[in-house]
Amino acid sequence: MCGIIGLVGRRGYHINQLLYDGLTVLQHRGQDAAGIMTEYEGKYHLRKSNGLVKDVFYKRHMQNLVGSIGIGHVRYPTAGSSSAAEAQPFYVNYPFGISLAHNGNLTNADEIKLLLTSEHRRHVNTTSDSELLLNLLAMELHTRTHNLNIDGELHVDVNTIFSAVSALHKQITGGYACVSLISGYGILAFRDPNGIRPLIYGSREIEGETEWIIASESVAIHALGFEVVRDVEPGEAIFITSSGQIFSQQCAEEINHSPCIFEHVYLSRPDSIIDGISVYQARLNQGQRLAERIREEFPEHDIDAVIPVPDSGRYAALQMANALNVEYREGFVKNRYIGRTFIMGGQAIRKKSVRRKLNAIPHEFAGKNVLLVDDSIVRGNTSAQIVEMAREVGAKKVYFASAAPPVRYPNVYGIDMPAVSEFIANGRTIKEIGKEIGADKIFYQTLEDLVEVTSINGEQSWDTSCFSGEYVTGDVTSEYLEKLELARNDSAKSNGSVNEGMIGLHNDE
Ligand code: AMP
Numbered sequence: 373m374c375g376i377i378g379l380v381g382r383r384g385y386h387i388n389q390l391l392y393d394g395l396t397v398l399q400h401r402g403q404d405a406a407g408i409m410t411e412y413e414g415k416y417h418l419r420k421s422n423g424l425v426k427d428v429f430y431k432r433h434m435q436n437l438v439g440s441i442g443i444g445h446v447r448y449p450t451a452g453s454s455s456a457a458e459a460q461p462f463y464v465n466y467p468f469g470i471s472l473a474h475n476g477n478l479t480n481a482d483e484i485k486l487l488l489t490s491e492h493r494r495h496v497n498t499t500s501d502s503e504l505l506l507n508l509l510a511m512e513l514h515t516r517t518h519n520l521n522i523d524g525e526l527h528v529d530v531n532t533i534f535s536a537v538s539a540l541h542k543q544i545t546g547g548y549a550c551v552s553l554i555s556g557y558g559i560l561a562f563r564d565p566n567g568i569r570p571l572i573y574g575s576r577e578i579e580g581e582t583e584w585i586i587a588s589e590s591v592a593i594h595a596l597g598f599e600v601v602r603d604v605e606p607g608e609a610i611f612i613t614s615s616g617q618i619f620s621q622q623c624a625e626e627i628n629h630s631p632c633i634f635e636h637v638y639l640s641r642p643d644s645i646i647d648g649i650s651v652y653q654a655r656l657n658q659g660q661r662l663a664e665r666i667r668e669e670f671p672e673h674d675i676d677a678v679i680p681v682p683d684s685g686r687y688a689a690l691q692m693a694n695a696l697n698v699e700y701r702e703g704f705v706k707n708r709y710i711g712r713t714f715i716m717g718g719q720a721i722r723k724k725s726v727r728r729k730l731n732a733i734p735h736e737f738a739g740k741n742v743l744l745v746d747d748s749i750v751r752g753n754t755s756a757q758i759v760e761m762a763r764e765v766g767a768k769k770v771y772f773a774s775a776a777p778p779v780r781y782p783n784v785y786g787i788d789m790p791a792v793s794e795f796i797a798n799g800r801t802i803k804e805i806g807k808e809i810g811a812d813k814i815f816y817q818t819l820e821d822l823v824e825v826t827s828i829n830g831e832q833s834w835d836t837s838c839f840s841g842e843y844v845t846g847d848v849t850s851e852y853l854e855k856l857e858l859a860r861n862d863s864a865k866s867n868g869s870v871n872e873g874m875i876g877l878h879n880d881e
Pocket of ligand 1: 441455638670681682748749750752753754755787788789
């Protein structure tokens, strides 16, 4: 999971601050690396590095990021791609100069890599599928434009650009929402035919001129003072010229809108609206339905207080407390200033970090039966430690509720999840999971309920793969999943490549 943003401002005004602010609003989508690429008078300006947005961009970097057009990216760590060289946006100089930022994951990256390197003799410098995507786009644009005489005039019409995106859709599979800056032309944005990852755009008028924004989530559009126009449709491409003209076209032959349901469980900010669905409302609905199920299953319940696991468990917990007619209490305080854990990954570090992050308020637990609520349980580290902490401060009984069903399958569309063997639900029944985390009872949302209550706008199809093992792109084989399992386990992650010496586009240090 990553966050992307693209901006076309008024000519003569720099949009570096807007891009920076937008990335901070999207920071929850990725804290591992950040980058901004702008264009000014035909030259690209890039700053990207590992770290939070606030730590990557200093004043001197911002001063270099000049121009009224640009794109940005925040990256989530995934196996094999946490070096600074793999921070985005990526860049190729041919044709035109194209840079790209991508949220998602391609499921046929190996095939595309072979095509690019053996057949088209393109050089791929990283292990990132986003670099492959960029090279493929560049290749498709080159094929369509190499006979054109480029002399600074707009020779490439939008249909050529859209036709390159159509060709891309035919070759790649997986989840991808992208923004791409084409030097001298404008910003191209496109979304995969399943619309797995979100992408939305907006605009604002200033002194009779229109400025445009494209972002992963609507919250970035609002926070920057723009109005949402609409979501980018699955398979659709949007092109905004450097002078602010906008074009759009459906570029996929077949679309099957199946957005990732995990965006509504955990990934997105609750103040975002994705494909017309309020993330906040979806989370309240999830809490409501789970509470109704608890009432059915446990009619004589003895719960004294509903306590959320902050922050992501709060929305479901609030509604559960209302629906169960039980007090909602805050029992854990989150340390907002927690520093980085410098040695990434590994179970031991992860275990320690829960206690560094959360602390219990004893009075809220002493002598009470509490229902702890989280949005989801993945490895079970958080839940196990939270249950233990609740008992340490005197809770009588500790129940645990997960607003999402058990996570049992890998995500192949861009969410960083551990290896299947590391999921607490792997090979365990719900009862056994409860026992493993030390809870007196455990309650999970069913997948049917999750789908029903999240489909606020009426029946719709979802990517529910991490709960169901069904992959909407239809191309995910057991061999692919086996490879992923090897790449994602803790030992693979702790051996993760660090390619600090790689040569990339000059970084505006
Ligand atoms: P754990 O069960 O200890 O792995 O942690 C579960 C918690 O991590 C849940 O409270 C979620 O809020 C959060 N979470 C869920 N999915 C992810 C993810 N892909 N990356 C990071 N945190 C996640």
